[in-house]
Amino acid sequence: MKEHAAPVTRAWVLHPDIKNDKDRRNARMALDEAVSLAHALPGLEVVGDTIVPLPRPHAGALFGTGKIEELRALFEAQEIELVLVDGPVTPVQQRNLEKTWKVKLLDRTGLILEIFSDRAATREGVLQVEMAHLSYQRTRLVRAWTHLERQRGGLGFVGGPGETQIEADRRAIDEQLVRLRRQLDKVVRTRELHRKARAKVPYPIVALVGYTNAGKSTLFNRLTGADVMAKDMLFATLDPTMRAVRLSTGADVILSDTVGFISDLPTELVAAFRATLEEVLAADVVVHVRDISHPESDEQAKDVRTILESLGVAEDTTQIELWNKLDRLEPEEIEAVRQRAARDPAVHAVSALTGEGLDDFLEAVTEALDGERLRDDLVLGFDEGRKRAWLFEKGLVESERQEEDGYVISVHWSARDRARFEAMDKD
CATH class of the missing domain: 1.20.58 (Methane Monooxygenase Hydroxylase; Chain G, domain 1)
Incomplete structure (x- = not known):
């Protein structure tokens, strides 16, 4: 029995290039990213895309009447069923444009939500x-x-x-x-x-974060041998994948692969996915994976840092930058990137695809973890059961003896663990 092919929706992507927008991005790059977003949603055929220059957004319909009519004729000729607008569209603008164009319309937030709906596992x-x-x-x-x-x-x-x-x-x-x-x-x-x-389990957490499509899942697969979906597609990973692994350096860690960040991620989505990204908040080392071959790599890195700050990642958390995808660069570019990375001990130039540079990176992770851990002897009274339970729960206790006035506990912990422990007195 022959199976029927899944219905395909013909879509067109628009990027409004608003002249008076203080956060205005390179229009071509922004449109390319929006098209990649559209490709991440199954069942869509992206028929075409357009940059629409705008002095300012029109309150009632976003675009001017002439441009709206021009696009209406284009969509009708191309039999477009869905228009994706790379930016915010108000409910009134959406209603008016849908009525005029006789299509379904999604703005950037709506599209990202549809992708999240499809990917969440x-x-x-x-x-x-x-x-x-x-x-x-x-x-x-x-x-x-x-x-x-x-x-x-x-x-x-x-x-x-x-x-x-x-x-x-x-x-x-x-x-x-x-x-x-x-x-x-x-x-x-x-x-x-x-x-x-x-x-x-006294394993430190190493969290992989980065702009979407930076190569985190490919790196995760290479380091763990796991079969995590790694496609050249935005938002390929939506739920953190956790795995306890022994790195080639001999260090045991819990490696976490997380959802990719993206520019202009709506604040309600950052809040909604805060719990999904909780492993990043608990991480001992945050590895920021960058696609160094991307023309807007610096802008993407800035977006990632902004989101990490909004999530509340502590300033004292060790962060390592991984400049990934060396394999996509020309030989002379590779050498230039290596020289730039060599100036900062917290930066490593690698290729997750070929494995180049990963040994040095793993040594740096091990050093960061070992460097953070220190030994202390604590004296806790019998009335400090909550703090004692926390130490055992975190797997930080090496030995304990009971004395007349309380417990003497030897711990092996990181500076961050010690700060958390001391903060319990303020709770």
Whole structure:
């Protein structure tokens, strides 16, 4: 029996190049990234893409009337069903453009949410995505648009034929959000138990972070032999993949591969995925993987650092920069990158694909971990059971003896562990 091919949605990508935007990016690079985002969503055929210069956004429809009509004719001729706008689109702008163009429209946030919906694998990841999606849809409930039927098919929308329906939809979304939060609380408690179990294993956590498509999953696979999905595709990894591994240097670590960051990631998504990125917050070493062959590598690195700061990654956490994808550079460029990297001991030029430079990088990870760990003797009173339990839970205790006034505990810990321990007095 012959299987029917999955339906394909014909899509067009637009990048509004707004002249008065203080955070304006290189339009061609931004459009290329938006097209890569579109390719990350199954079932889409990107038929074409356009940069639309704009002095400023028009409140009612984003673009001017002449450009809207020009694009309408283009979309009609190309039989476009979905338009992806690389930037924010208000609910009113979306409604007006959909009505004029007779297409479905997604802005950047909507597209990223659809990709997250498709990629999320763990129970918590799925719940976080659903909550972010519902919160986003709640803001898009506007008066009815009647030219399209309300079909989801992977590219969904919540709406209704009037104010009464809008209010009903909004109430239904709020009720669903409450239900999802309850489910999420249960999942988070389960993860907390798993995290405590891991804390008893005295392995430091090494977290791989970086701009999406920087090569983190390829590096993870090479270091662990794991079969983690590693495609040349944005957002190929959405849930942290944790694995306890022995590095070639002999060090035992827990390696964490995380979702790729991206510029202009909506703040509600950063918040929604904070729990998904919690392993980064707990990491002893953060490895920032960069695609050094990308023309906007410096801008991407800046975006990653901004998100790490917003997540609350401690300043005293050791960070190593990995300038990846040397294999994509010309020989003279490779030498220049090596010389630049050699000036900073926290930077290593590598190729996760070929393995070049990884031995030196792994030695640096080992040194960072060994350098952080030190031994102390602590005296705890019998009334300080919480602090004593924390030390055992973290696997930091080497020996303990009981004396008349309390416990004398020998610990082997990092400066960061010691700071956390001392902060417990302030709780």
